Amino acid sequence: MPRRIGKRRATALLLTLALSMGVVACGDDDESASGGSGSTSAEAGGTEPIKTAVLLFGKANDLTWNTSMADSIERTKGDLNLDVVSQLESVTAADGARAMRQVIEQGGAELVILHASALDQATKEVAKEHPEVCFVQAFGTGTPAANTSYYVDDATGVNYLAGMAAASQSKSGTIGVVGGVDLDEIVKSVEAFEAGAKAINPNAKVLVTWVGDFEDPLKGKDAGLAQITQGADVLYAFGDGTGLGTVEAAKDKGVPLIGAWFDQYELAPDLMVTSFVSNWAPLVTQVTEKMRAEGPETCGIGTFVANLENTGTSLAPFHDFEDKIPADVKAKIEEAEAAIAAGTLDPVTGKTKA
Amino acid sequence: MSEVLTEAFLVGLLATTMRAAAPLILAAIGEAFSQTAGVINVGLEGYLLTGGFGAYLGSHYLGNAWLGAGTGMVAGAATALLAGYVMISRRADQIVTGLAIWILSIGAVGIAYRIIFSDGNALQPQRVAVDAFNEWAVPGLSSIPWIGDIAFNQVPLVYLAYLTVPLAVLLLRSRRGLKVRATGESPEALESAGGSVLRIRYLCVVATGALAGLGGAYLSIGQTDTFEEGIVGGRGFIALGVAIVGRRHPVGVLIAALVFALAESLQLWLPTAGVDVPRQLLQMLPYVVTIIALAGIFGRVRHPRAFLKPFERQA
Structure with a gap:
């Protein structure tokens, strides 16, 4: 990582x-x-x-x-x-x-x-x-042309893992998710987050609030404070600029939180449990290698799906929470990571596949 | 539904409503006067943005949130002064001017933010935390059950926003308030009585900018210590609606702002109460309220006779 x-x-x-x-x-x-x-x-x-x-x-x-x-x-x-x-x-x-x-x-x-x-x-x-x-x-x-590659990100797997880490830090069993705009792929990621939380604590309750904006820290903060009032003791700031307000809410109340899209550790060092990280290095590497080998005319690699398996998405280090996450939870996270990468666990539903 | 009516939920919902209304009140209350004098500030969204950035900048350099609020007011007032010059002295179309000022504000703030916070080597702003306001519990009042948690445990800018309402009522009832109304209704009569239409319009517009600047300060350093280029998020346009729906009266503005803020707060609180409302419906709520209000459901609003009309002194 x-x-x-x-x-x-x-x-x-x-x-x-x-x-x-x-x-x-x-x-x-x-x-x-x-x-x-x-x-x-x-x-x-x-x-x-x-x-x-x-x-x-x-x-x-x-x-x-x-x-x-x-x-x-x-x-x-x-x-x-x-x-x-x-x-x-x-x-x-x-x-x-x-x-x-x-x-x-x-x-x-x-x-x-x-x-x-x-x-x-x-x-x-x-x-x-x-x-x-x-x-x-x-x-x-x-279908991409011969000189074109497409890419998408599948953040469901990494969000399943983030949900597991979040649940391990919740005493009340209630976790708050503050989302920005409810784009399809983000909604799916939140479902996976919930499934992951339930894998650690089957009774976990996940409150989900959609602010409808990626740049409204004020609403992001109030949404987070509302969730804390309603019993949430871990927050997931999943809203870009809106999420910065959610980080403030967590800091105000001293509640641990999860970051999104990059390692947000620096925003709240004592409270950031982990973050989900997007990494396009594997995509760029694959495309340039094909380009050098075959020339630009046929450099297309089809559609690249960033996921846990190809490290296009990953869980950030636990930093200060390294010692606070129980060893059995860490083992379960590793297990789930392998199962998702192997395709035997569907992160959105949390169900195992044959 | 039992979970909805818990004490914690209701108190929390109303406390959120109370502070969400604050920037709307600050932006709309001056606007109510300005419109009464015949000038609409379509660029209110821009005043909030320059105010918010001015406050962030002030707090950054002066190291104090209160001084930041002051620089925010100056920035908002300066933006309004520019708009006022074009609308009042140059007699340009108010709607077009307002839109231009709004777009200019976005560009100017975007560039300034990039240049000032870019570490001197690229147009790549760093996120810098500045001094921000903290909650200040009003001694005595904050310990009243329910009411204390809802109203008297907020940041000082929220109290200031609500204080402007009685002050505006007093001003409206005074001789000066009468002059403001005369400016909008019959500017010629005011002039022949020795008053100055231009002076009153300038005062109204600049005061609108200063108050909106304070509202902008609440958006940037009132609750968080960081700046986002999109922090205003349409609140300036909602405030325009608040001023009109509130019949350009301070009490009307207060009520309208609270209604809008309640719709916004429900969006944030209902999902936490175990009520299964489709998220699309919740996100629509503030906009549905806006459309209902503007469609004249609460009755038609009469505009001043000289509304939107530039004034030219007879030679």
């Missing part, structure tokens, strides 16, 4: 790099110069660097969905020899195609990662125009 200390500074540096390279790439004269420096490092690395562009759905510092990609690129670009030429934030469906053409035709990007489901249509269009470029699209629909 990757340590996340210093991640924000790292992403900041990545952005600076991306920005300065963007400036360099914009000038025609400088293009050859940057290509020259690239071949120098290629000799050192043994491979040509791949010019990579990342288009994000939101802000790279959201400490969740967008950070998960920015951070994964940051961690892998050295080993995979990726040259990040640009990282664009808050790219909408309306200007998606234009942004893609810009990073390809002016930035010289050879690998374009589209971390926004809304860009699916634009990607299909531009991927056809540029068969010599490799595309990676979040939540793509239909």
